[in-house]
Every structure is written in C-alpha cells, then in structure tokens.
Amino acid sequence: MKEEILIQIQKLGGNIDNVKGKSLQEDLQSIEFKHPLYPNDFGDELFGVDEFYTNNLHLYSTDKKAFYNNLLDHFFSDHEIPYGQSFYRNFLFTPFKKDSADFEELDGLVDQHEIRETIVAGDLDFICICYSYGFPDQYFVCLTDPIPENPTVYGTDHEVFFQEINNEGTLEEFFKRFLCKDEFLNIVEHYIENVKTDK
Template structure:
C-alpha cells in the first residue's frame, strides 16, 4: 500500500502502527479505527438532538461543547447518524472450500462480477460499511494495483448483482472528513441554526 494512503488513513484517525506486511490484506488487517468515518456530504444527523441535550453548555462554554461533540461523534458506537465504518473481513464466495463458497449462488455468477471487477481471483476484503446506499465497500485481493486498489460498492439488497467502481482507495478516502473538517461542518451547522 502506498505510504500516501496510509498517511490519509492516519489523518482520518486510523491507527497504522501494525499496518505492515507483504500483501494488501495483511496491511489492511493491521489497521484499526476507534470511531466511525464521516463523509464530506454528511448532513448533520443527530446534531440537533446533541444541541438540545447540551444547550446550556453550548451557551456557557462553547469550547467544552465542541470537545464533547467530537468525543461523542468520534467514539466507538454505531448510533445511526449516516456514518461509515472501517471493516476488514474477507468475502470469498467463489473460492472452493471457503466459508463463503456458494453464498452468491443464484444471485450472480463469477463472470458477471468480472465484468466490473479487475483481478485474477474474485476474493474480496470488505473495507468499509455504511448506513447508506451502497452499504458495503470492497477491494479485490488480486487487484492489479495492490498499492492503491480499486474500491467497489454493493448493497445487501442486490449483493454483487449490482456493483459499482468507486475509484482508487486513495481517492475514496478523500470522501471522509478529518476531525478538524468535521468540527468546521458542525460549527457552521450551529451558526446557521
């Protein structure tokens, strides 16, 4: 994996201390996040409720209010605010003898997946999930560019029968906000209330 990609992951709050290895999978499985990820087009879900619960603090100590806001939104929770989640689980539906073998039988054929996905084997690792559409993002483990592989999105409703190319991992990560960017969005939201 490119160092620039690891740097982006770290800037987004990921821990890359154990992100080493010879393959994309080994590197990805060494990354951890202690919080969800927020898309730059996030619409502020939950901010009104947070404000209502902490309005006195907002008026008396805005700095503490924003500190608690960040602690709340960047904690390890899955309260549905429209965020994405870091993942690192394998999905190998076309590999003989794998735990997932046959999971897509009757839904989609391997040749159909190959029309969109580049790679010698159709073995995947889920890199992110979300509450939105699509709700799963994958990388093919045999992507021809393992240093910056393509991210593909699909939804549980149409699992792999509809799959879309979302560009390189490095570009995909640009969709997420750092804590600082999130704070700017939140401050603008409250200012315009």
C-alpha cells in the first residue's frame, strides 16, 4: 500500500501498526479506526452540532476548552448516531468463490459479466472498506486489483447491491474525502463562534 495512503489513515486517526505490506487483504484487514470518519463536506449540514451545543450550553459558557474537547470526544467516539459519517470496516465479500460463506449471494441479481463492465480485475473477491448513511452506502476494493498499492474503490448501495457500481477513484483519493480531528474542529468551532445566531 502506498505510503501516502498510510500517512493519511494515520492523520485521520486510524491505527496502522499491524500493516506489514504482505498483501492488500492483510493490510486492509489490519487497519483499525475506533471512531467514525466525517466527510469533507460535513460543514454543509453540521449534523448533531446544534443539539450538542444546546445540551452542553452551561459548559460552553463556563469552559470553552472543555466544551470543545467534549465535543470531539463525542463525535469521534465509537458510536453509530447518524451524523452523516462513514465507518471503516474490513470484511470479505466473495460471492463468486466456491465454498465461501457468501458464495452465490448475488445469484439472480447480477452476474460476473455485468460486474466486469465496471471492475477491471482478476478474481472478483472483494473487501468492504467502508459503509455510510449516504448514497452509495457501501464501498469495496477488489483484492485482485491490478494496482494493489493504490486500488480502485467502488461504491454500491444496499438498494441496488452490485447491480449498480460506481468507480469512486483510488484508495488514496477515497481517504482524502475525510476530515482529521483538527479540520473537523476548525469547521465546528467556526460555525459556533461566528455563524450560530442563538448562542
């Protein structure tokens, strides 16, 4: 995996201590995030920020530093409150591999030829790297991608699972879609201090 990808994952708060560079699958499965990932456009909606502010108004009034530390702890904790975020996952999806747990899961929905119109790879063995509340809501990498050091990420949605597949760019580009804690805090702090009108 490209060094730039690992650096970005670390910047986002991911743990790469167990990445050994032996295989794409092992590397992706060894990465850990203990918190959600917030998209670069989080500032467009600021899901949950007004509610957090209202519920912690006393702390904001008495200790802004503690307020913002608590805000970061809340948003970057291991939760699934729908704030428009994504969640890193690393489970295998092998619907075309005989004797695998999900073999033939796509039967009657889509076949290999349709998938290969979008995905250029050898065996169609996938790893889900992320899911979100948006569209598409699941992101995959093909483990036989011709560029394993920076594979293509594909998006699909539970409503059209693998019947519609979008090329989402490279893994490097994918991880650049998200905010690190400092970037997140800058957006939220600017909103509360300069935009929010009822404080």
